[in-house]
Amino acid sequence: MATKSAVSARRLRLAVELRKMRERAGMTSTEAARTLGMGGGALSNIESARFGVSPERLRAMARAYSCSDQAFVEALVDIAVDKTRGWWETNQETLPSGLLHLAELEHHAVALRTAYTTHISGLLQTHDHAREIFRQVIPRPTPPEVEHRVSHRIRRQDIIHRTDPVPYRTVIHEAALRMRVGGRNVARAQLKHLLDMSEREHITVRILPFDVGAFPGSGQSINYMYGPVPQLDTAQLDQFHGPVLLDAEALLEKYRNLLDVVEATALSPEKSRDFIHTIVREL
The missing domain is CATH 1.10.260.40 (lambda repressor-like DNA-binding domains)
Incomplete structure (x- = not known):
């Protein structure tokens, strides 16, 4: 409460x-x-x-x-x-504080970067994909709890749909693309949505294929939110017990450098779209 x-x-x-x-x-x-x-x-x-x-x-x-x-x-x-109340505050009674903080920081960010190995970024997920992800949370949430989390995740996506969208760059590993979350039809719809979003001018999607082998930060999901000045940047890591927010300057520099290396390792945006098309055809 x-x-x-x-x-x-x-x-x-x-x-x-x-x-x-x-x-x-x-x-x-x-x-x-x-x-x-x-x-x-x-x-x-x-x-x-x-x-x-x-x-x-x-x-x-x-x-x-x-x-x-x-x-x-x-x-x-x-x-x-700033005394304004964000939409996320209405979820204080139903969602963990970590999810509310993430939505708040994304809303105020001037730019976003993410890297995911086994998941597609929440900002680019469909309703059905997100619903299946939340059904797998341990301990198992109730159906109403699942729907609260899905609604929250989809509402977070407003930042890339509004008239002044936040510039967004993400790197996604092939493993996340090939996981048939929710079954073949849900997976196909999710990949097509990812393709559609990747065509937007303010969104850059890069894919890390299995062929690249090991890479820095493999296994770690990273959300990086740029503040109005570098000192107010925030890195968010997904852990089993919930999201962890980092603001120490040395750690922020580490994760900026890590994201730079991961982006340089990934396919170009154009080749990434071709790669996603190939996986869609294989489903």
Whole structure:
């Protein structure tokens, strides 16, 4: 059930970035609170996302911490002042917080990149394909729970269908294409949908055929969401227990480099479409 303690992904990220900013300045929370003229408890509440922070206070914190990156500071201000409620918040009582955070971060991303070995990206799945995927979740969800998750996944796809779609690049392994999720008819419809989506100007689909052999990051699904500034990028990894969000700068750089290598290893978009056509004909 939703509670007042439910905190959005971006508000959590704001709190994390303010704490990291203070730590980079070499200041303890006590020193920072004294410099800012505020109580230690208030600063702790801001850094744990229990309290919000005003633009004026945020800019004062940046000055106190000697942060001169104005683009970064203003990007944080944008998060602090954003009071809009996203559609995903209506699912707080029915879906895990990880899925809600993913939808929120995708919605606010300026660009997206993904790489999948055994699955087709959720942003490019059909209703029937997604429904079969969620039926396989352990522990088994009830039919209403499955439908809630399918609806959420399809609603996430708004970001690539809206009038100002998010630029999206994905790499998909041949293994995911050949899995007959839901049977022959569902699999064929899914591949045809993937082909249709790959023709859109803002979507790039690349295929990694079995022939490439081993490659960096094999076995790991990666969602990478670009923020308004590089410091606010987020990488999301799918784990058995649920999605994991990463924001450490070293890890973000690692996954950007990994995606670069995987894309360079994959077929070109044109050859990828030909490859998908071939698999469709074989079904």
